[in-house]
Amino acid sequence: MGKNWNNRRFEGRSDDRGNRDRDNRNDNRDGRPFKKGPTKRERILEEMKQRMKTAYLSRDAVLVYIDGMIEDLEKALNLLFERLNEWYSIYFPELKIPDRTKYCKLVLAINKEDMKGTESRVKELMGDKASEIMKQLETSNGIDLLGKDIQKIQETAEKIMELERLKEEMEKYEEGVAKEVCPNLAEIGGPRIAAKLIAHVGGLQKLAKLPASTIQVLGAEKALFRHLKKHTKPPKHGIIFQHTSVHSAPRTVRGKIARTIATKLSLAAKIDTYGKRFLGKEMKEKMDEKIKEILARDAKAELKEQQKTEEQQKTE
Amino acid sequence: MGKNWNNRRFEGRSDDRGNRDRDNRNDNRDGRPFKKGPTKRERILEEMKQRMKTAYLSRDAVLVYIDGMIEDLEKALNLLFERLNEWYSIYFPELKIPDRTKYCKLVLAINKEDMKGTESRVKELMGDKASEIMKQLETSNGIDLLGKDIQKIQETAEKIMELERLKEEMEKYEEGVAKEVCPNLAEIGGPRIAAKLIAHVGGLQKLAKLPASTIQVLGAEKALFRHLKKHTKPPKHGIIFQHTSVHSAPRTVRGKIARTIATKLSLAAKIDTYGKRFLGKEMKEKMDEKIKEILARDAKAELKEQQKTEEQQKTE
Numbered sequence: 001m002g003k004n005w006n007n008r009r010f011e012g013r014s015d016d017r018g019n020r021d022r023d024n025r026n027d028n029r030d031g032r033p034f035k036k037g038p039t040k041r042e043r044i045l046e047e048m049k050q051r052m053k054t055a056y057l058s059r060d061a062v063l064v065y066i067d068g069m070i071e072d073l074e075k076a077l078n079l080l081f082e083r084l085n086e087w088y089s090i091y092f093p094e095l096k097i098p099d100r101t102k103y104c105k106l107v108l109a110i111n112k113e114d115m116k117g118t119e120s121r122v123k124e125l126m127g128d129k130a131s132e133i134m135k136q137l138e139t140s141n142g143i144d145l146l147g148k149d150i151q152k153i154q155e156t157a158e159k160i161m162e163l164e165r166l167k168e169e170m171e172k173y174e175e176g177v178a179k180e181v182c183p184n185l186a187e188i189g190g191p192r193i194a195a196k197l198i199a200h201v202g203g204l205q206k207l208a209k210l211p212a213s214t215i216q217v218l219g220a221e222k223a224l225f226r227h228l229k230k231h232t233k234p235p236k237h238g239i240i241f242q243h244t245s246v247h248s249a250p251r252t253v254r255g256k257i258a259r260t261i262a263t264k265l266s267l268a269a270k271i272d273t274y275g276k277r278f279l280g281k282e283m284k285e286k287m288d289e290k291i292k293e294i295l296a297r298d299a300k301a302e303l304k305e306q307q308k309t310e311e312q313q314k315t316e
Numbered sequence: 317m318g319k320n321w322n323n324r325r326f327e328g329r330s331d332d333r334g335n336r337d338r339d340n341r342n343d344n345r346d347g348r349p350f351k352k353g354p355t356k357r358e359r360i361l362e363e364m365k366q367r368m369k370t371a372y373l374s375r376d377a378v379l380v381y382i383d384g385m386i387e388d389l390e391k392a393l394n395l396l397f398e399r400l401n402e403w404y405s406i407y408f409p410e411l412k413i414p415d416r417t418k419y420c421k422l423v424l425a426i427n428k429e430d431m432k433g434t435e436s437r438v439k440e441l442m443g444d445k446a447s448e449i450m451k452q453l454e455t456s457n458g459i460d461l462l463g464k465d466i467q468k469i470q471e472t473a474e475k476i477m478e479l480e481r482l483k484e485e486m487e488k489y490e491e492g493v494a495k496e497v498c499p500n501l502a503e504i505g506g507p508r509i510a511a512k513l514i515a516h517v518g519g520l521q522k523l524a525k526l527p528a529s530t531i532q533v534l535g536a537e538k539a540l541f542r543h544l545k546k547h548t549k550p551p552k553h554g555i556i557f558q559h560t561s562v563h564s565a566p567r568t569v570r571g572k573i574a575r576t577i578a579t580k581l582s583l584a585a586k587i588d589t590y591g592k593r594f595l596g597k598e599m600k601e602k603m604d605e606k607i608k609e610i611l612a613r614d615a616k617a618e619l620k621e622q623q624k625t626e627e628q629q630k631t632e
Contacts, residue, residue: 065403076392
């Protein structure tokens with residue numbers, strides 16, 4: 001087998017010749033001296049490099065990098081925003097706004113020493129909610145910080161807003177690349193889930209070869225193997241859980257919905273890899289219909305059960 | 317004791333009155349109705365708020381916030397830079413520069429499609445090292461990315477540079493605040509270590525009350541208690557390890573140097589809290605002298621040992 005392989009790659013060479021390659025030869029066939037010819041090892045390495053180039057060039061690899069960057073941007077933003085929040089809470093502890101960009105804008109707008117200016121700026125930003133925030137500011141338990149402290153906090157807030165903008169741009173870009181690499185997959189699962197699935201298995205082609213039942217639990221390997229070994233309950237969803245249709249559904253039907261989506265995702269991956277036609281829209285419509293059906297059936301069943309228990313209570 | 321405390325705070329009130337407070341009274345002493353007077357609980361809460369205000373106002377608390385922010389900026393920078401590096405390594409894997417800002421500047425300067433422009437820009441940035449980088453670029457195994465991919469990478473690089481700048485500014489600011497809050501401590505340990513020590517114990521005053529031996533192992537509590545419980549080796553240094561004199565010293569004398577520094581730090585904390593004079597310069601000079609002595613003695617001992625082993629080898 002090994003000999004065969006050698007022959008396939010470097011035709012017409014005897015094994016003896018191959019061995020000579022490995023030694024340090026000081027002259028080539030014509031007798032001209034040279035310092036270092038490409039040995040077999042070097043030639044194979046060169047070939048592997050070329051192969052790697054074509055492997056990397058595929059756009060689905062870029063999608064994975066973009067997704068990783070977005071993930072880390074989110075992590076960095078969380079870190080910095082939490083610190084900002086903690087620090088600014090000395091000055092204005094009552095300000096509780098989950099939206100990071102809005103919070104940062106308010107940090108830039110509020111100045112206790114210039115309440116009039118603050119009021120107009122807050123009104124511009126928050127509209128109806130402005131009066132509530134102004135009331136909170138007036139009765140605030142916060143402590144006055146030095147101007148230079150507040151300046152540093154505001155500089156940080158500005159940077160957080162810029163990072164947030166970068167993250168948004170990245171997300172838009174990811175969407176574009178996903179539509180280009182795997183339009184069907186992106187339509188059905190959204191670009192983020194598409195990128196995560198591809199990253200998880202290491203390529204679109206590999207994903208296309210997986211059955212729907214595997215795609216359903218990708219990312220939940222720990223729970224899956226726990227199930228196989230110790231007979232605990234099998235996982236209902238892995239990366240797919242991040243799909244809004246799954247995590248917004250009632251617990252009882254999440255598994256069913258995850259299965260429906262995984263089926264379509266598996267189909268979409270196959271179309272994206274081998275077909276290149278865009279059927280995502282129709283597939284998504286069908287999928288949404290099916291999900292609605294599942295939800296309706298669940299609601300009906302719940303209603304029935306409620307009526308049953310009510311009747312039981314009445315008869316009791 | 318409880319009664320005493322009550323009397324001290326709300327003079328002339330009997331316990332009976334205190335109980336009445338807790339009920340919902342509908343009128344006050346004059347018989348005028350009111351909705352909600354300040355109950356005892358509310359009054360105590362108000363007092364605690366006032367006390368908290370004065371506690372927070374102290375500048376050493378601000379120092380702790382600044383230090384936390386710097387730490388998180390560093391973490392965020394690490395995250396994002398690693399991702400950037402990973403992504404850019406497809407395009408130019410040979411570029412290995414540990415300095416984040418320089419790497420980012422090179423990312424912005426390099427463009428494989430405009431080698432001439434790249435050369436002049438790289439020369440401007442790197443000086444003598446430019447030719448090396450250009451050679452690496454020309455023989456690079458990297459893969460050409462699309463222009464829009466590179467643009468996104470460059471945008472990220474820009475943001476990283478900005479964050480780096482913010483971090484530097486924060487560090488300068490921290491130094492200023494540390495010099496203001498604890499000039500002696502900052503002179504001897506540097507502003508970052510001063511801030512970390514203060515943050516660790518929860519205030520400059522608390523730090524001033526600790527003996528040098530405790531300050532030496534602050535931040536190494538785990539190892540300390542392991543030592544006390546299981547009789548492992550005691551830790552030689554905690555937060556102090558970050559002092560350049562400690563971590564750049566040979567292992568054998570790190571403990572001695574840490575002890576020397578901790579002694580001076582403990583003194584400095586006491587001066588900063590109760591004295592307010594600036595003796596840091598002289599103390600630091602003395603400390604540096606002592607550290608030099610320790611290092612010299614260690615070098616001598618090592619030399620002697622070497623000579624001994626050499627002699628032994630000769631006689632063998």
